[in-house]
Amino acid sequence: MKILVVDDFSTMRRIVKNLLRDLGFTNTAEADDGNTALPMLQAGDFDFLVTDWNMPGMQGIDLLKNVRADPNLKDLPVLMVTAEAKREQIVEAAQAGVNGYIVKPFTAGTLKEKIDKIFERLEGGA
């Protein structure tokens, strides 16, 4: 399981990577916004994307839309971890096809719960 963690703050990337490692996901890579993340996703064999929303360059919501529009990436599970909490934004992310949405600040328990739920659904749907 190879995971890409996208956030403009290195601190947050490090927190997420540590939590993912605790959950047994040791194969992770980092990007600091959508513009860096998208080519990595297109070139690499990532199985999962964790992304922030508010970033300079390409924002997380646009990264999500680009991923869904790319025939090779459209089924990639995407978990959004963001401080953005407006109702309209969450609806927008849902309509764009996000698989999970976590608002910051969050707990290790919430991350585990959402990731478990995403994989349950994927296995159930497969």
Added chain:
Amino acid sequence: MTNNEESVNEEILQQARQLLEQLESGDMQNARTSIDKLSGGSHDASLFTEVGKLTRQLHEAISSFQMDNRITDIAAQDIPDAKDRLQYVIDTTKNAADKTMDSVEQCIPLADGIKQNASELLSDWSRLHRRELKPGEFRELAGRVEEFLKSVDADAGQLHASLTDVLMAQGYQDLTGQVIQKVITMVHDVEENLITLIKMFGNMENFKQAQVEEQEHHGAEGPIVNLEKRNDVLASQDDVDDLLSSLGF
């Protein structure tokens, strides 16, 4: 000198002589009337009005000059200073977060190692209790227990040191708090000066209306800092989950 001025001067001179005579003869009542005449009667009202206007203009010019200085200072000094301060907050909080995570990342493998060694030893220890150890295995187990105790001793010292580093890294809260407090004071100062500017040159009605208007928020805005004033925002992960499940998630 014009004829008119000459006649005015003559009249004043005449009044002055009259006043002198009245004073010398002790006619105080008429002397007072003459003083009032001399000091000018009907010109006064308009003169005082003019002086009043000038004083007010001067006062306004002085206070707007002072404000010009203040606004110049704000633009030249306070705002660059505030930017430095906020950059300091970003740097300091990032440093603290990095230091804390360095320490935590040193602690985690130590804790994992202690746990793993302890559970292995525990299972062999249970075999000892159940008298399942072969001769010679006991000696080997005793050696491992001794090694384990030594490593716990060293690891606990390392954990203690790392936790103290985590503790000390929290000092950023005090430092950044002080720095941010100054920025808040500065922002307040700018606000007051802007309001004075609006009062002098702008439209207070528009300002008052803008104060009560609801601000619209679009796009990404980062963490919500005024949750209690917002009705377009979800307050918790539970609310987010509820909204998503209502959308079929």
